[in-house]
Amino acid sequence: MLGGYDYREVEKRIAELWKKEKIYDFDEKSSRKVYSIDTPPPTISGHLHIGHLFSYSQADFIARYKRMSGYNVFYPFGLDNNGLPTEILVEKEHNVVAEKLGREKFIELVEKTKDKYEEEYKKIWRAVGISADWSLLYTTISKDSRIASQLSFIELHEMGRAYRKETPTLWCPKDRTAVSQMELQDKTEKTNFVYIKFSKDVEIATTRPELLPAIVAIFVNPEDKKHAKLVGKQVKVPLFGNEVGIMADQRVDPTKGTGMVMCCTFGDQTDIEWYKAYNLSLRIAIDDSGRMTVEGYRGMKPKEARQKIVEELKKGGYVTREQEIDHDIKVHERCKNEIEFIVKEQWYIRYLDLKDELLRLGKQLRWHPDYMHHRYDNWVQGLQWDWGISRQRFFGIPFPVWYCKNCGEVKLADRDQLPVNPLVDKPKLGCAKCGSTEFVPEADVMDTWATSSLTPLINARWATDKKYMGKIYPMSLRPQAHDIITFWLFTTIVKCYLHTKKLPWAEAVISGHGLDPKGKPMHKSEGNIIDADKTLEKFGADPVRYWASSSTLGEDSSFQEKDMISGQRLVNKLWNVAKFIDQNCKTFESKPKEIDRWITARSLYALKEATELFENFNYSGAKRVAEEFFWFFSDNYLEFIKYRIYGKDSSANATLGYVFLLVLKMLAPFMPFATEEIYQKLFRGKLDKAVSIHVSAWPTFDKKWVDEPSLKKGDMAQKVIEYIRQWKHNNKMALNAELKELVVSEDLGGLEEDVKGAMNIGRLTRGSGTLTVPETEIHLEIKAE
RNA sequence: GGAGGCAUAGUCUAGUGGUAGGACGUCAGCUUUACACGCUGAAAGUCUGGGUUCGAUUCCCUGUGCCUCCACCA
Numbered sequence: 001m002l003g004g005y006d007y008r009e010v011e012k013r014i015a016e017l018w019k020k021e022k023i024y025d026f027d028e029k030s031s032r033k034v035y036s037i038d039t040p041p042p043t044i045s046g047h048l049h050i051g052h053l054f055s056y057s058q059a060d061f062i063a064r065y066k067r068m069s070g071y072n073v074f075y076p077f078g079l080d081n082n083g084l085p086t087e088i089l090v091e092k093e094h095n096v097v098a099e100k101l102g103r104e105k106f107i108e109l110v111e112k113t114k115d116k117y118e119e120e121y122k123k124i125w126r127a128v129g130i131s132a133d134w135s136l137l138y139t140t141i142s143k144d145s146r147i148a149s150q151l152s153f154i155e156l157h158e159m160g161r162a163y164r165k166e167t168p169t170l171w172c173p174k175d176r177t178a179v180s181q182m183e184l185q186d187k188t189e190k191t192n193f194v195y196i197k198f199s200k201d202v203e204i205a206t207t208r209p210e211l212l213p214a215i216v217a218i219f220v221n222p223e224d225k226k227h228a229k230l231v232g233k234q235v236k237v238p239l240f241g242n243e244v245g246i247m248a249d250q251r252v253d254p255t256k257g258t259g260m261v262m263c264c265t266f267g268d269q270t271d272i273e274w275y276k277a278y279n280l281s282l283r284i285a286i287d288d289s290g291r292m293t294v295e296g297y298r299g300m301k302p303k304e305a306r307q308k309i310v311e312e313l314k315k316g317g318y319v320t321r322e323q324e325i326d327h328d329i330k331v332h333e334r335c336k337n338e339i340e341f342i343v344k345e346q347w348y349i350r351y352l353d354l355k356d357e358l359l360r361l362g363k364q365l366r367w368h369p370d371y372m373h374h375r376y377d378n379w380v381q382g383l384q385w386d387w388g389i390s391r392q393r394f395f396g397i398p399f400p401v402w403y404c405k406n407c408g409e410v411k412l413a414d415r416d417q418l419p420v421n422p423l424v425d426k427p428k429l430g431c432a433k434c435g436s437t438e439f440v441p442e443a444d445v446m447d448t449w450a451t452s453s454l455t456p457l458i459n460a461r462w463a464t465d466k467k468y469m470g471k472i473y474p475m476s477l478r479p480q481a482h483d484i485i486t487f488w489l490f491t492t493i494v495k496c497y498l499h500t501k502k503l504p505w506a507e508a509v510i511s512g513h514g515l516d517p518k519g520k521p522m523h524k525s526e527g528n529i530i531d532a533d534k535t536l537e538k539f540g541a542d543p544v545r546y547w548a549s550s551s552t553l554g555e556d557s558s559f560q561e562k563d564m565i566s567g568q569r570l571v572n573k574l575w576n577v578a579k580f581i582d583q584n585c586k587t588f589e590s591k592p593k594e595i596d597r598w599i600t601a602r603s604l605y606a607l608k609e610a611t612e613l614f615e616n617f618n619y620s621g622a623k624r625v626a627e628e629f630f631w632f633f634s635d636n637y638l639e640f641i642k643y644r645i646y647g648k649d650s651s652a653n654a655t656l657g658y659v660f661l662l663v664l665k666m667l668a669p670f671m672p673f674a675t676e677e678i679y680q681k682l683f684r685g686k687l688d689k690a691v692s693i694h695v696s697a698w699p700t701f702d703k704k705w706v707d708e709p710s711l712k713k714g715d716m717a718q719k720v721i722e723y724i725r726q727w728k729h730n731n732k733m734a735l736n737a738e739l740k741e742l743v744v745s746e747d748l749g750g751l752e753e754d755v756k757g758a759m760n761i762g763r764l765t766r767g768s769g770t771l772t773v774p775e776t777e778i779h780l781e782i783k784a785e
Numbered sequence: 786g787g788a789g790g791c792a793u794a795g796u797c798u799a800g801u802g803g804u805a806g807g808a809c810g811u812c813a814g815c816u817u818u819a820c821a822c823g824c825u826g827a828a829a830g831u832c833u834g835g836g837u838u839c840g841a842u843u844c845c846c847u848g849u850g851c852c853u854c855c856a857c858c859a
Contacts (some may be wrong), residue, residue, distance in 0.1 A: 002819095193859085206859060219859095250786085251857075261859050268859070328858055371789075375854070378788050382855080482790090483854060512790095512853090519852080550798075550808090554790085556852070560797060562809045565822085569808095572822050580819035624799070628807075635824075639817095646818070729814060729826050736817045760817095 041078025054514030059479035076136035146419035173290025178392030205257030266341035396445025543567025598714025643757030
């Protein structure tokens with residue numbers, strides 16, 4: 001006998017069962033068709049919130065459906081512990097500064113911290129029922145990932161696609177370190193906006209006159225008629241005397257200042273863009289300690305130089321006016337000092353020449369929802385420069401590169417040296433060009449996207465034993481959220497295409513974000529994080545997944561407690577039907593009657609619809625169909641057959657079991673715990689042989705079980721019952737109150753007993769009636785007494 | 786500034802070129818041998834303006850509001 005349903009106890013026990021039976025392990029020996037999933041590795045930057053549960057559940061629905069559809073599912077899980085968020089986390093947790101500790105020791109600390117989060121994360125992902133194969137777990141700083149990233153770089157270098165170029169980087173002159181955009185803060189300062197007359201027609205307003213010696217071009221807006229005739233001309237820079245060209249670019253606001261902008265290397269972000277986009281020359285005015293390098297101002301801080309230059313400009317009569325404005329500047333959040341741009345040699349991957357190829361690959365990929373394709377296209381079309389992959393940080397995967405001390409030639413590591421740390425390891429041979437054995441190591445590390453862009457290849461073990469290359473690659477599916485289409489999805493296509501000439505996956509499924517109850521994204525700084533752990537504890541995994549399955553693919557969805565309640569109700573209802581069957585059905589053998597053929601046909605049509613929706617990755621539609629059918633089944637079919645069951649007539653048993661199992665299977669991808677529990681208690685070894693519902697076969701639609709005449713008759717009987725229910729309600733009667741006689745105008749085709757039983761009718765006769773059942777030709781006469 | 790998305794009852798949401806479906810909430814009726822975490826019934830809705838059409842909530846344009854990504858703040 002089944003008792004109450006305690007989700008805390010059940011979910012824990014079922015999760016153990018899955019673990020013990022290895023339900024979700026990839027079957028290496030099987031010849032079944034493989035379905036491989038390129039799971040996003042979450043960063044270990046802290047605690048998981050319900051937004052994570054939301055998007056990972058959505059991928060899990062698909063994994064589970066595919067598994068039940070007979071695929072050998074390759075579903076790995078990853079953890080991203082490479083990159084700045086991890087660096088910041090580890091610095092905070094251990095109260096250290098990465099630069100001071102040094103790279104080797106810091107990576108050790110990262111590994112330690114990772115272990116802790118790995119356990120915590122695994123616990124939560126298991127608790128929410130993610131059906132990944134945990135033996136395939138990878139991390140982005142692991143040895144394998146380092147080998148893959150470095151091998152990738154070596155191959156790209158050999159292809160001639162990796163090159164070095166002097167490029168500006170955000171730099172903190174005080175800490176003497178590169179800074180990422182994430183570490184910037186805005187600060188407003190009072191600054192003088194200085195108008196400088198270069199010539200008769202050229203006047204420029206600037207907040208940074210000290211960068212006059214670093215001017216490489218002057219820009220005007222292409223729509224700006226006032227300045228149009230100047231484009232292409234040259235003009236002399238005051239005080240410094242060099243000539244610079246005047247160019248046109250959209251980014252200039254013609255209403256701001258004089259409508260003419262000086263482009264220096266480098267004063268701000270736009271300068272960098274222009275420098276890259278127009279291949280401008282480089283004039284450095286500030287060094288990495290934040291001091292001027294220009295003759296006459298050498299060693300001065302920019303602000304001192306600014307004063308001196310303005311004075312000199314005034315003496316020369318170049319300054320027409322000055323205006324104090326509020327100016328937003330970027331400061332380093334750690335030390336609050338203004339950041340500068342300084343120039344470093346950095347590695348790039350050349351890909352601008354591949355735009356057409358990349359667009360073609362984007363077209364080849366099947367996108368769900370398909371409009372997400374636009375974002376990719378738009379991004380590729382707008383690319384203006386190559387992919388910079390150098391980062392001047394301590395923590396990360398190093399480039400497998402040294403430079404010859406003598407001639408400067410690049411020396412790549414040998415493949416069998418990987419993973420290599422050039423700061424510690426040495427090249428195997430001398431310089432190929434000059435024979436020198438003295439080398440300078442590359443101190444920079446790779447951008448994290450240079451590694452994450454390899455996840456399909458890391459999973460396939462491309463860089464090592466190539467174990468899964470032919471088997472899982474190209475992968476079947478990339479599930480991810482829409483915000484990183486231009487990063488993760490795009491860079492993965494780039495790298496995998498360069499290395500394998502193939503599109504890395506057949507399909508991309510793009511999920512939305514789980515938002516807070518007000519519809520706002522969850523951010524630590526907003527304080528609106530809803531904790532994953534606590535939510536699972538409070539409502540159970542199935543209801544949380546129910547919420548995740550209720551929103552359309554690609555759409556954001558705000559977290560509503562009432563969705564959890566709806567999920568809990570569904571679980572409860574499933575459990576109660578299970579109890580009913582458990583109490584009343586000893587076997588699942590019997591001969592179906594008319595009404596049984598009716599619900600069977602109904603269930604198969606629901607199955608057909610759900611399957612089609614699932615095949616199109618419309619899991620929310622599939623869930624809806626399954627759920628709707630289940631409530632229909634409970635409220636109608638069960639009412640029809642109760643009187644037979646109570647009368648110890650077992651003729652409905654087989655249908656009851658068969659249809660309910662079908663419902664469980666349709667809901668299994670969404671509510672894996674409750675459906676499993678019921679399957680184990682009721683059906684395993686009886687109606688199905690599979691050890692778990694999650695490796696049982698997704699039912700197939702078979703027309704031969706669809707009896708169209710029974711379907712019509714059943715629908716008719718159901719309408720009659722609906723009418724009688726309303727009639728009883730209008731007469732303030734209980735639904736099971738006895739009715740003496742029902743007169744029906746039509747032949748109910750063998751369903752008379754069912755109608756009588758369901759509505760507690762004493763006698764059913766044929767004859768004319770005055771009441772009309774809506775949507776039918778049936779007339780009734782109801783006699784209560 | 787560029788690109789994309791969204792707008793449906795009090796709330797969350799589905800769907801459709803022809804009477805808009807569900808859930809929560811609300812109101813009313815019902816102790817009905819699985820379930821009051823239930824059953825039955827009721828009230829309540831297509832953002833503004835324009836166009837295409839016999840007919841638009843759906844398709845097109847426009848406005849407004851919200852969201853995401855990218856860019857910008859000389």
